[in-house]
Amino acid sequence: MAGYFAIFLVLLTLACGLIWLLDKFVLAPKRQQQLVMAQSAAGGQLSLEASETVLKEPQLIETAKSIFPVIALITIFRSFIYEPFQIPSGSMMPTLLVGDFILVEKFSYDVKDPVWRKTLYSNNTPQRGDVAVFKYPEQPTVDYIKRVIGLPGDRVIYRNKQLYIEKACTAAEQTDCGKLEAVAITLKNEGEFFQELYPQRRYTEQLADVAHDILQTPAKREHMEFFFKQNDTAIDEFIVPADHYFVLGDNRDNSRDGRFWGFVPADNMVGKAVFIWMSFEFNDDPNSWIPGWVPTGIRFERLGAIH
Template structure:
């Protein structure tokens, strides 16, 4: 089921539309009939003020007619085209930072209704390297954002901070699949970002045709004891079931992702993150008098497509 705000928007759209329809079909003709009767009783035309008073719409009708087109447009736009999101954590650093405002393309994947999330139109499927927003499997009212690493049938290993993928072969496919391959990493810099007091290394990771940056914290060990345990596999190995996807955060040592809770059902997919349209910088000094939620700057250099 959709989040509370999506349900609220749909209910508000339906309510305002029904009030508008009720007025057009029932209330407006009754007001016009009252005017005709009043004119007949007066033996002619009524004063303008009296006519306007008899034809005046109730306040609820005026409000409904004024907000319905706007609310309907917003509901359609965010349900089927693009939905804005704000990044609340650093699990997707350096691709996405806290304070980034992004657009998620809803029609990149299956188009779903905004309340029950039933598929209305089957479109494209997630691909390796997509930055995807999805309903968190352990709490479906919460939206998560991670990178798609494994598709249905893929075998994924994350061992010693290195990613390995054995891609599933489609029917008739004989190349580019069925073989465990190392996902290439090239060091970009170290010390640009920190996790607590530990410096992080920034790598460029080549995932198929998608090149993107990730962060690793060499001083932090992998907590494999908390990894999702899948029957018949090693503790750091994941075989993606049919109709599911395996996802990781780009901030590999600071992300609660598929390694810890498993796989994302295809039904939970919301859309593909495609664009950063605004990015605010916030005050991180705990000694400052300025609240942490107040922006202190705009990171214009971050605006643009998401890779």
């Protein structure tokens, strides 16, 4: 089921629409009848001010009719075309930073109704390398954002901070499938980012046709004791079930992702993150008089397409 705001938006749209219809076909004709009766009682000479008083819409109806087109357009746009999201954590650094505001393309995947999330139109499926927003499997009212790593049937291994993928052989994937291969990474720098007090290494990872940057923290060990345990596999091995996807955060040592809770059902997919339309920076100095939630600047250089 959708989040509370989506349900509220749909209910508000329906309520305003029903009030508009009730007024158009029931209440407005009654006001016209009352005007005719008032004019007849006044001998056909009813003042303009009195006529406007008889025809005046109640405040509720006037408000509902004025906001209905706007609310309807917002609901349609947000439910089926694009939805804005704010990045609340650093799990997708360096691709996405805290304070980034992004647009998620809803029609990139199956088009679903905004309340019950039942598929209305089957469109494209998530692809390896997509930055995808989905309903968190352990709490479906919460939206998560991660990168799609494993497709249905893939075998994925994350061992010693190195990612390996054995692509499933399907009708669409006949080449480079059926063999386990390390995903290529190239070191860019070290010390640009930190996790706690530990310097992080920034790599460019080549995932299928998608080149993107990831972060690793060499000083942080992998907490494999908390990894999701799948039957008949090693602790760091994941075989993606049918109609599911395996996802990871780009900040590999600071992300609660599929390694810890398993797989994302296809029905949980919301859309593909495609664009950063605003990016605020915040003050992280604990001694500053400025609250941490108050923006201190705009990162214009971050605006643009997401890779």
